[in-house]
Amino acid sequence: MKIIHSPRHLGHSGHVELMNGQVVPAFEKPERVAMILNAIGERPFGTLIEPAAHGLEPLLKVHDAAYVRFLTNAWSLWTADGRDFPALPSFWRAPGMRTDIEPETIDGKLGHFSFDAGCCMVAGTWDAVQAAADIALTGVDLVAGGEKSAFALCRPPGHHAHAGTMGGYCFINNAAVAAQSFRDRGAARVAILDVDYHHGNGTQAIFYDRPDVLVCNIHADPLQEFPYFLGYADEIGSGAGEGFNANFPLRWGTDYSGWSTALDAACARIDAFGADVVVVSLGVDTYKDDPISQFQLDSPDYLKIGARIAALSRPTLFVMEGGYAVEAIGVNVANTLEGFLQR
Ligand SMILES: NCCCCCC(=O)NO
Numbered sequence: 001m002k003i004i005h006s007p008r009h010l011g012h013s014g015h016v017e018l019m020n021g022q023v024v025p026a027f028e029k030p031e032r033v034a035m036i037l038n039a040i041g042e043r044p045f046g047t048l049i050e051p052a053a054h055g056l057e058p059l060l061k062v063h064d065a066a067y068v069r070f071l072t073n074a075w076s077l078w079t080a081d082g083r084d085f086p087a088l089p090s091f092w093r094a095p096g097m098r099t100d101i102e103p104e105t106i107d108g109k110l111g112h113f114s115f116d117a118g119c120c121m122v123a124g125t126w127d128a129v130q131a132a133a134d135i136a137l138t139g140v141d142l143v144a145g146g147e148k149s150a151f152a153l154c155r156p157p158g159h160h161a162h163a164g165t166m167g168g169y170c171f172i173n174n175a176a177v178a179a180q181s182f183r184d185r186g187a188a189r190v191a192i193l194d195v196d197y198h199h200g201n202g203t204q205a206i207f208y209d210r211p212d213v214l215v216c217n218i219h220a221d222p223l224q225e226f227p228y229f230l231g232y233a234d235e236i237g238s239g240a241g242e243g244f245n246a247n248f249p250l251r252w253g254t255d256y257s258g259w260s261t262a263l264d265a266a267c268a269r270i271d272a273f274g275a276d277v278v279v280v281s282l283g284v285d286t287y288k289d290d291p292i293s294q295f296q297l298d299s300p301d302y303l304k305i306g307a308r309i310a311a312l313s314r315p316t317l318f319v320m321e322g323g324y325a326v327e328a329i330g331v332n333v334a335n336t337l338e339g340f341l342q343r
């Protein structure tokens with residue numbers, strides 16, 4: 001399996017987030033990548049490659065042009081205001097406020113293009129974001145070119161990013177960009193299986209009215225957990241997309257036995273859909289010691305997750321999402337990939 005990675009993710013460092021009412025160092029920290037690379041390096045299956053550049057066109061197939069323009073120049077707007085510290089939004093709209101107008105000033109733009117204060121930007125953020133999207137797209141090149149699988153070691157993650165909105169540490173939706181690229185390269189039906197602890201609200205929203213991309217999410221119940229306002233079981237898609245979105249919300253404290261029942265149900269949906277290719281949004285924040293999550297999966301369980309995904313017997317692109325237990329993230333990612341490859 002080829003592992004696509006870039007050191008450009010390091011530009012997204014020194015950022016913060018608003019958590020429990022306090023500005024704290026971001027849990028989505030650069031060390032996560034090193035731990036994953038170390039763990040994979042100890043296994044007999046990974047060949048490391050750097051991404052090829054794909055430009056903005058594939059991003060603009062999924063994201064709004066005004067949003068991408070904002071991402072490319074937000075930092076210069078922020079610093080032009082004399083601010084030399086990480087950029088965070090402070091103001092958001094309430095229902096009933098205007099959504100059709102992009103404010104002129106950076107504070108207004110940050111609120112217009114975000115849904116939380118988990119999307120902090122620093123000088124190197126945009127370069128890291130673009131590299132992450134190139135990593136996912138290089139994974140598409142490999143799998144669409146005939147490789148059975150690949151692992152896009154993306155950082156920052158992407159599954160919370162909507163077409164025109166960032167949040168939850170996510171700026172460009174790497175998995176959605178990859179899914180669209182598979183479609184553009186001839187895959188008629190693409191399934192996205194999001195196994196991250198948090199609901200991939202952005203991915204769901206991007207494909208919600210489309211029957212060509214099935215989105216399955218297994219995640220913490222939004223009644224209890226971020227992103228709170230999307231990810232309920234009754235969200236099944238709209239219009240032509242009705243029946244092509246499936247949410248499997250699970251209560252805090254869920255262990256592998258409960259979690260794997262949802263995985264089997266999601267895999268059954270993917271089989272019935274007849275996916276030509278599967279994009280896995282691989283978050284390992286389902287781990288029992290994850291600092292911001294409340295599931296009870298343990299490291300050996302990720303071997304079983306990988307094997308279950310392999311049983312779909314479809315070309316598969318793994319795209320890295322969340323996971324913040326830095327001491328265990330490497331083992332849990334490597335176990336997922338090993339379980340997949342060993343089947
Ligand atoms: N700051 C609120 C929690 C952000 C969750 C990020 C994540 O892991 N998403 O999958």
Ligand SMILES: [Zn+2]
Nearest residue numbers: 196198285322
């Ligand atoms: Zn997550």
